[in-house]
Amino acid sequence: MAAANNMPSAAVRYWKDDEMLECVSVIPEAPNVSTFCFAAPSGALFDYLPGQFVTLELPVPGGPLHRTYTISSSPSRALSITVTVKAQPDSIGTRWMLDNLRPGMRIKAIGPAGHFTSHHHPAEKYLFISAGSGITPMMSMVTYMYDLGRTPDIVFINCAKRPSDIVFRERLEHIASRIDGVELRWVVEEGDRYQPWTGYQGMFNQLMLGLMAPDYLEREVFCCGPEPFMQAVRDALAGLGFDMDHYHQESFQPSLAKEEQDATEGDVVLEEDAAAEVTFASSGITQTCKETDTILATARSAGLNIPSGCTFGVCGTCKIKKTSGQVHMVHNGGITDEDIEEGYVLACCSHPIGKVEVEA
Missing domain, CATH: 2.40.30.10 (Translation factors)
Structure with missing residues (x-):
């Protein structure tokens, strides 16, 4: 000692x-x-x-x-x-x-x-709905609540092609066996050969939701999976009168509805034929382009490699400092208001208006 x-x-x-x-x-x-x-x-x-x-x-x-x-x-x-x-x-x-x-x-x-976290939306009851690898953020949130040592109230729904495709099944069942308040619901499209399946089978729908979580109207809902799956979940909840202010989703695919909605944000209309120019200060390169080109696309045309991930303003990988000029940026949460005030932009969703200089 x-x-x-x-x-x-x-x-x-x-x-x-x-x-x-x-x-x-x-x-x-x-x-x-x-x-x-x-x-x-x-x-x-x-x-x-x-x-x-x-x-x-x-x-x-x-x-x-x-x-x-x-x-x-x-x-x-x-x-x-x-x-x-x-x-x-x-x-x-x-x-x-x-x-x-x-x-x-x-x-x-x-x-x-990222902003897809239960920390930003504390609630007494949660409903986690996922498909395929969309289970990963739910696994992180459930593990965190389990490690707190308190009793949560979570209905956990995961959909997969077949039972053998369910990721984290054993770990989640272990958690559910150790504490009260974690209810697991598996849904598969088809069974595995030689392994009988006695749980839910088919495509996730309103009827299943009502059976799995009868009090879904009282829960904070987090959803993650392929876009068609999340659309089906949104439609099911909206059709049942759910308050969509309590619905949250994670997706690394662009939402067409969101893009159409934001296309005229700030009353800025980009001209297809309007010329623009981007100077990449660190590289000493100036590249001409159109206003409809993004800074990321312009950099690639100039042979420069700006790190990027999602390419539509979610992940924040392509954040760079703008030192002069004006851009039109429509992002999907990949940059904070504080960063914007300090002059940062996301190259993947920022369009140069006239002459612009960035640190890249």
Whole structure:
């Protein structure tokens, strides 16, 4: 005990994204799905909100590729951070991770960031609805609530193609077996051969919602999954009279309705034939373009590589400092009002009006 009292007390250090992440383990979860666990080589801890995301810089053939992934671990377990990824048929970055990323390798990361978190919407009752890899932010939020040691009130619905595709099933069932207040509801489109399925089967609908969470009108709803799935959930809730002010979703795909709604934000109309010019101060390059071109597209035309992820104003990866000129920016939450006041813009959704200079 005396020796322990003589131990020096080190100041707590938190990871910053100027330090690379080291992959320390890879855990297979389901077909074409794996969890990658990262630690800071310096031993720094991770500070973020459950449900937030990071953008990874992946060294794929042909140049670095930036991909945004929700953090599946909980900030209550700060020694490491995990992302759980699923490769689609046309995946490039995720496919590279599954085939090449191994313990000991280091990659760059940007973040954490994002507003999809229960921290911003405290409630007595929650309803988490997800499909496929959209389960990852829900896993982070449930784990955090579990680690608090209190009794939550969560109805957790996850939809998958078949039982073997349900990610985190065993871990979530363990959590539900240890504390009251976490009700799990699995929905599959079809069963697995040789494994009988006795739960819900088919496409998620209003009838299932009423059976799974009869008090859904009293719950704060978080939804994540493919856009058609989230649209079906929105339609089901709206059709049942749910107050959509209590509905929140995470998506790394653009919403057409949102884009159409914001197209004339600020009464700015971009002219197709209007000439513009962007100076990239750090590179010493000036590139002509049109007002309808984004700064990101203009940079690429000039042969410059500005890191980017989602390309429609959600992830914040392409944030750069504007030093002069005017831009028209319509983002989807990837930049704060404070950043905008300090002169930052998102290159992917900022259109130059006349002459503009940025630090890039």
